Amino acid sequence: MPETLDIQKVISTSTSNVSIDDLTRKGFKQVKVLNQALITKLIGEAVDRVLLDRSKAITRDERDKVIKEARTQFEDLAKQRLEKERSRIDELAAANGALKAELETLRKRLAATVEVQAARDQALARTAALETELSGRKAELDRLAAEAHRAREAEKALEALRARLEAVEAAASHREAEASRLRSELGESQRHAGLLEGQLAARTEELEKGRAAPASEAVMEKLLEKIGDKLGKAAQPADVSKIMLSLDGLSRRLASLGSGGAGGAGAGPDGELTAEFALGALFDTEKVEAVESNVSKVKVKETQATGVKGALARLKKLQQGGADGE
Amino acid sequence: MGNSTEGSSVGMDSPSTQGATSTAVKYESGRGLDVGTANLASAIQDGEGNVTIKIQRNAFIDIDGDQYTKNMLTKLNVQYVAINGKMVVVGDPAFELANILNRETRRPMKGGVISPSENDAMPIEKILLENLLSSPHSPNEKCYFSVPADPIDADFNVVYHKGVFSGILKKMGFEPKPLLEGHAVVFSELAEDDFTGIGISCGGGMFNICVSYKSIPALAFSTARGGDWIDRNVATVLGIKASRATAIKERGVNLLNPRNREEEAVEIYYRNLISYTLEAIKARFEASTGMPHFPEPIEIVCSGGTSMIGGFIEVFQDEFQAIKFPIPVKSIRRAEDPLFSVAKGCLVAALSDV
Ligand SMILES: Nc1ncnc2c1ncn2[C@@H]1O[C@H](COP(=O)(O)OP(=O)(O)O)[C@@H](O)[C@H]1O
Numbered sequence: 001m002p003e004t005l006d007i008q009k010v011i012s013t014s015t016s017n018v019s020i021d022d023l024t025r026k027g028f029k030q031v032k033v034l035n036q037a038l039i040t041k042l043i044g045e046a047v048d049r050v051l052l053d054r055s056k057a058i059t060r061d062e063r064d065k066v067i068k069e070a071r072t073q074f075e076d077l078a079k080q081r082l083e084k085e086r087s088r089i090d091e092l093a094a095a096n097g098a099l100k101a102e103l104e105t106l107r108k109r110l111a112a113t114v115e116v117q118a119a120r121d122q123a124l125a126r127t128a129a130l131e132t133e134l135s136g137r138k139a140e141l142d143r144l145a146a147e148a149h150r151a152r153e154a155e156k157a158l159e160a161l162r163a164r165l166e167a168v169e170a171a172a173s174h175r176e177a178e179a180s181r182l183r184s185e186l187g188e189s190q191r192h193a194g195l196l197e198g199q200l201a202a203r204t205e206e207l208e209k210g211r212a213a214p215a216s217e218a219v220m221e222k223l224l225e226k227i228g229d230k231l232g233k234a235a236q237p238a239d240v241s242k243i244m245l246s247l248d249g250l251s252r253r254l255a256s257l258g259s260g261g262a263g264g265a266g267a268g269p270d271g272e273l274t275a276e277f278a279l280g281a282l283f284d285t286e287k288v289e290a291v292e293s294n295v296s297k298v299k300v301k302e303t304q305a306t307g308v309k310g311a312l313a314r315l316k317k318l319q320q321g322g323a324d325g326e
Numbered sequence: 327m328g329n330s331t332e333g334s335s336v337g338m339d340s341p342s343t344q345g346a347t348s349t350a351v352k353y354e355s356g357r358g359l360d361v362g363t364a365n366l367a368s369a370i371q372d373g374e375g376n377v378t379i380k381i382q383r384n385a386f387i388d389i390d391g392d393q394y395t396k397n398m399l400t401k402l403n404v405q406y407v408a409i410n411g412k413m414v415v416v417g418d419p420a421f422e423l424a425n426i427l428n429r430e431t432r433r434p435m436k437g438g439v440i441s442p443s444e445n446d447a448m449p450i451e452k453i454l455l456e457n458l459l460s461s462p463h464s465p466n467e468k469c470y471f472s473v474p475a476d477p478i479d480a481d482f483n484v485v486y487h488k489g490v491f492s493g494i495l496k497k498m499g500f501e502p503k504p505l506l507e508g509h510a511v512v513f514s515e516l517a518e519d520d521f522t523g524i525g526i527s528c529g530g531g532m533f534n535i536c537v538s539y540k541s542i543p544a545l546a547f548s549t550a551r552g553g554d555w556i557d558r559n560v561a562t563v564l565g566i567k568a569s570r571a572t573a574i575k576e577r578g579v580n581l582l583n584p585r586n587r588e589e590e591a592v593e594i595y596y597r598n599l600i601s602y603t604l605e606a607i608k609a610r611f612e613a614s615t616g617m618p619h620f621p622e623p624i625e626i627v628c629s630g631g632t633s634m635i636g637g638f639i640e641v642f643q644d645e646f647q648a649i650k651f652p653i654p655v656k657s658i659r660r661a662e663d664p665l666f667s668v669a670k671g672c673l674v675a676a677l678s679d680v
Contacts, residue, residue, distance in 0.1 A: 125587060129594050132563045151481075291449050293407040294400045295416065295457045305369065305377045305666045308674050311517035315678045318520060318541055 011036060355464050356680070357500070358673030359455070359471040360510070360666075361491055363435045363531030364553070364631060366451075368458040369669035371677065379666045380458045385431040386450055387420040389413050405457075407450050416450060424569055431569070438474050438532045438550060439487035452494045462499045468679055469500035470672035472507040472527075474534055478606060480550035503679070506546045508536025510671030515627040515661050523624040524653075526603070527668055528632035530554050533603050537611070537653075539618040549606055553632040556595045563591050581637035596635065601645040611652045623656035629667030633660050 023031065351372050358369035367381040389395070391406070391413040399406050404419040414432075415423055424431045434440055434447035441447065459469065473488050488504050495502035505513075511525030511534075521541035527534040530553045537545040553575070560571040564587075574588050581597075584590040611617060628642065639660050646658060661667040 125590060126594065129563050129591055133559060133595075133598075136559060136562045291407065291409050291453070293405070293453050294396065295405045295407065295453045297400055298403050298405045300457055301381045301418075303379045303381070303666070305379045305663045305670060307375045307377050308371065308514065308670050308677070309375045311514060311674050312677050314517040315513065315521065315541060315674060319678065 008036065008040065011039060353463055354677055355467050356673065356676030357459060357467065357469040358510075358669045358671065358676055359459065359469055359495075360507075360668040360672065361435075361471050361473070362507075362529050362630075362668070363433065363438060364529060365665070366454055366458060367666060367669040369666065369673040371673060377670060377673065379663075379669055381665070382454050382458055383417045383421065384435060384451075384454070385420050385433050386414040386416040386446075387423050387427075387429065387431050389415055389423070407453055409446055409449055412446070414446065414450065416454065421569070425573075428567070430567070433531075436531055436554070437482060438477060438480065438548065439482050439484060440490050442486065448490065448494075451491075452497075455494055456498060459498065459500070465499070466501040467499075468503055468676045469495050470503045470505045470510075470676040470679075471495065472510050472668050472672055473504045474532055474548045475506050475508060475536070475546040477532065477548045477550050478610070503676070505672055505675050506536055506543060507534035507548075507668055508546050509538065509543050510668045510675070511627060511629050511661065512536055512538040512541070512543075512671065513674040514667050514671035515629065516625065519625055522620070524607070524626045524655075525671075526626065526628045526630075526633075528552060528628055528630035530631065533599075533630075533632075535603070535607055537607075537617075539620070544618050545610060545614055547606070547610055549603060551599055551602060552630075556592065556599060556632075559595045560588070560591045564588060575635065579635055581635060581641045583637070592635075593641075596638070597641060597645065600642050601648065604642075604645055604649055604651070608649060608652055620653055623654040626655055626658045627661055628658070629661035629664045631665055633664050 354371045354373065356371075360367040360369075362384060364384060365381055366384050367379055369377055369379050371377050386407070389406075391399075391408075395413070396406060396408070399415070402419075405416045407414050407416055414420075420431045423429075434451060440451065462469075471491055473484055473491075476484060492502040492504065507527045507529075508525045511527050512521050512523065515525060516523045516538065522539050523537075525536045525538065532548045532550050532552045534548045535546065536543050553572075554568075556575060557568045557571040560566075560575070561568040564571070571592075575592050579589045579592050581593045584593045626642075628638065633639075639658060643658050646655070663670065
């Protein structure tokens with residue numbers, strides 16, 4: 001509190017005493033007179049009021065200040081809080097992203113595993129199939145080796161037979177006589193095969209001396225045509241399969257001989273004659289056996305195909321030498 | 327060769343045994359005959375240019391039978407042949423019977439050519455051919471029949487086989503003319519290229535290959551692997567009968583998309599078979615002297631039942647890419663009528679030979 005104000009002293013020091021004469025000289029006719037006590041009272045009131053006002057003013061200021069401070073503090077807090085929330089959201093988003101990425105990797109890894117498994121299964125199946133094929137091949141190889149062995153044996157036997165027949169042939173001067181001797185020498189069914197063997201062996205020898213392959217094949221074909229012809233008539237002679245087997249072997253040998261040879265003379269009429277003779281002997285004595293069938297009574301599958309006129313026209317044109325027309 | 331434009335027409339009744347065609351059909355003179363290991367097929371052309379194919383399975387099976395059985399079989403449209411008292415059922419029904427009885431059919435030409443050890447084969451083949459061709463429409467009508475080329479991987483000779491079928495046809499009144507099976511494919515499929523290219527007949531017992539230049543065969547050979555080889559191997563791998571393997575193979579497999587283990591086995595052996603064939607062509611071509619020089623890339627045509635499986639051409643192209651082929655090739659395709667291609671090629675040869 002400031003020191004107490006002595007109003008009376010203030011008045012007395014700040015006022016001056018003026019005489020009434022002076023006042024009159026100066027023109028003042030009337031003056032107002034103030035009671036000193038009143039003045040003191042008024043001043044006290046005024047001061048009080050000012051003090052009151054001032055106290056009021058201070059309070060509002062302070063209040064405002066406080067409010068302002070409070071608001072700032074609040075905003076700070078709110079901001080802090082907001083900051084915190086925001087960083088937490090970011091954190092969560094980041095975590096979420098990481099999880100998603102991990103999920104994706106896992107998914108890819110799963111797919112890859114499935115693929116690898118499938119590829120492995122396939123490879124295993126293939127391996128199994130190939131292994132079986134391999135063992136099948138091995139078995140086939142064994143079988144072929146055995147067959148080759150058997151074929152060699154048969155070949156040897158045939159060679160022996162041929163040598164014997166050649167010896168017989170050399171000794172005899174006449175072909176007819178030779179044949180009848182052979183016929184009597186061999187058994188009923190073997191006789192035919194043997195005779196044919198002899199004739200063909202002679203042809204083989206000729207070939208070996210450098211005669212033509214194509215010609216021999218022609219003879220062979222003629223011969224076989226005749227066989228077919230005879231077979232048509234004779235249905236199924238008892239020994240025909242044996243003879244056919246022997247024929248097949250001979251034709252094979254003949255062909256392999258022929259493929260090495262160069263051009264030369266054709267088959268003489270003599271060769272054909274003997275072949276005919278041998279075939280006659282083969283089939284004439286066989287009895288015809290019965291074949292019965294309903295094949296001609298049953299309808300066979302019949303279809304239309306696209307035509308061949310275009311191809312035929314082009315082929316004829318080519319045969320006439322006008323191929324590159326267009 | 328003669329230069330008359332068309333074969334002489336002869337008025338005859340239809341060779342069909344159905345008797346359905348009451349009007350007389352005129353047929354051109356000349357027949358085509360496919361003597362295959364699995365099927366026998368004949369081709370004939372009428373005056374209008376329509377080509378009719380008749381087809382028979384080249385297989386049979388033995389059965390026990392009496393007069394009653396014979397009558398029943400005829401009623402059921404099943405073909406039989408009785409030789410010396412023994413009975414066999416022939417054609418497609420033989421397959422059905424084999425499946426029912428769990429036996430294999432007998433195939434007279436299983437290995438590629440008629441076998442001298444198959445006793446009953448010849449009379450049966452004769453009867454089947456008579457039914458396919460009936461009698462000639464003119465004396466000595468030409469009948470071109472397919473024969474396999476010499477095999478590179480088997481030991482048999484075609485001369486005997488050729489002789490037997492020539493004999494049968496001659497006996498029937500035809501003038502028989504053998505034609506290489508691969509060459510027949512060239513005749514029916516490669517006209518557009520002046521009969522230049524490679525014809526492959528993919529059959530049951532074998533594959534027949536013919537490299538042709540302007541209708542002349544430059545190289546022809548066969549391999550003893552075909553549809554039957556696939557069946558045999560699939561059967562071994564899966565531990566089943568070959569006839570069952572055939573059924574699996576023919577029921578609509580797509581080689582590009584095998585659906586199970588069995589189909590996968592079929593795919594594996596098909597791939598093997600195709601690459602084996604391509605390697606063989608390559609080796610033979612490179613080993614032979616005097617091969618023609620092809621100025622332009624050529625076409626490869628595949629025919630035969632074995633080429634009918636789904637994805638065959640794609641796999642063929644695939645395997646083709648994998649080897650260095652000695653001849654430039656512009657395309658690889660399947661024949662229009664894969665099962666009739668050889669018969670049609672023989673027909674073309676017969677009709678052009680007048
Ligand atoms: N739809 C098919 N899919 C696969 N193979 C088939 C189909 N039809 C037939 N075959 C096979 O084709 C072969 C017979 O073909 P084919 O041309 O008649 O032979 P061939 O000329 O030897 O008589 C058999 O192995 C058979 O299983």
